[in-house]
Amino acid sequence: MLRRGFQLVKGLGQITGQKFSTGRNGITIRPLLSTGTQWDTGSPFQTIRPLTMSPWPFSTQPRDYSLPNASWSEEMKRLYDHYNALCEVEVEGGGKRKGPWRRLPSYNRTIKYATGGRCLSKVLQAKARLFTRNIEEQGAGFEYVVFSNKQEKRCVCVFQAGHLLEGPPGHVHGGAIATIIDSVTGTLASYLSGPVMTANLSINYRSPIPLGSVVLVHSSLERTEGRKTFVTCQVTSADGSKLHTEATGLFVSINVGHLFGA
Numbered sequence: 001m002l003r004r005g006f007q008l009v010k011g012l013g014q015i016t017g018q019k020f021s022t023g024r025n026g027i028t029i030r031p032l033l034s035t036g037t038q039w040d041t042g043s044p045f046q047t048i049r050p051l052t053m054s055p056w057p058f059s060t061q062p063r064d065y066s067l068p069n070a071s072w073s074e075e076m077k078r079l080y081d082h083y084n085a086l087c088e089v090e091v092e093g094g095g096k097r098k099g100p101w102r103r104l105p106s107y108n109r110t111i112k113y114a115t116g117g118r119c120l121s122k123v124l125q126a127k128a129r130l131f132t133r134n135i136e137e138q139g140a141g142f143e144y145v146v147f148s149n150k151q152e153k154r155c156v157c158v159f160q161a162g163h164l165l166e167g168p169p170g171h172v173h174g175g176a177i178a179t180i181i182d183s184v185t186g187t188l189a190s191y192l193s194g195p196v197m198t199a200n201l202s203i204n205y206r207s208p209i210p211l212g213s214v215v216l217v218h219s220s221l222e223r224t225e226g227r228k229t230f231v232t233c234q235v236t237s238a239d240g241s242k243l244h245t246e247a248t249g250l251f252v253s254i255n256v257g258h259l260f261g262a
């Protein structure tokens with residue numbers, strides 16, 4: 001088993017294509033692409049599928065956290081419905097086709113790990129959870145959903161900040177704002193460029209965000225240069241009238257083996 005675990009890591013380090021492969025035993029892991037994960041190693045705009053794994057001991061379909069829940073305010077639901085409606089457009093003569101926008105699913109792990117296999121679990125840390133998805137109480141932390149527009153190379157996140165994200169009294173902590181910005185810009189960068197890591201994030205806080213309010217986090221591709229993907233970001237009030245935060249991000253493409261010391 002130990003050997004298998006290391007074989008998997010070696011396989012991860014050698015990724016150049018669409019999936020992780022462990023080689024001999026034929027097990028494959030597809031990295032998830034979502035607002036809680038994002039590493040799809042294929043072309044930027046290919047179809048995003050949930051993790052597929054086979055056979056045992058890998059676990060099954062994970063929960064998608066970007067779907068509405070009881071904690072979402074009316075504003076949050078309204079904005080969700082607005083962007084969700086743009087994911088499909090009516091066609092002449094009835095029926096619908098895919099629109100310019102798509103909702104990105106979001107899970108609580110970057111890679112859904114093996115439930116069996118002590119060594120593999122050690123490598124991928126069984127208890128690890130995505131920072132933005134690790135508060136179980138609905139509405140207490142980061143409630144968000146990201147929609148991407150492939151033609152325009154941008155995305156928008158509808159973000160409702162819960163009471164556990166307090167910084168200044170009644171307002172959102174700057175680190176929580178940085179976190180959602182990193183997540184949204186990172187999601188866009190990886191959507192466009194495959195596996196990346198944040199190399200630089202530069203943030204200007206313009207006006208405080210009230211706790212419990214719903215804001216929009218817009219992110220657009222600025223340019224790419226070799227392995228570098230530059231993105232911009234603005235956090236605005238839901239109606240767009242108030243600018244809360246501005247940021248720029250630099251993401252550098254990596255071989256996933258980078259994370260495993262390969």
Ligand SMILES: CCCCCCCC(=O)SCCNC(=O)CCNC(=O)[C@H](O)C(C)(C)COP(=O)(O)OP(=O)(O)OC[C@H]1O[C@@H](n2cnc3c(N)ncnc32)[C@H](O)[C@@H]1OP(=O)(O)O
Pocket residue numbers: 034035036037038182183184186187196197198199200226227228250252253254
């Ligand atoms: C939903 C979830 C979404 C979450 C998204 C969250 C993403 C994250 O938070 S990632 C975690 C935070 N980031 C990290 O821990 C990254 C730590 N840093 C690293 O691992 C490495 O420095 C890494 C990968 C960024 C770059 O290292 P490496 O692959 O060796 O590239 P390196 O050769 O140094 O640089 C490549 C290019 O980027 C440039 N570059 C690298 N870092 C910077 C920087 N900080 N500022 C400006 N330029 C930089 C280099 O100058 C070089 O440019 P050029 O190609 O023109 O010469």
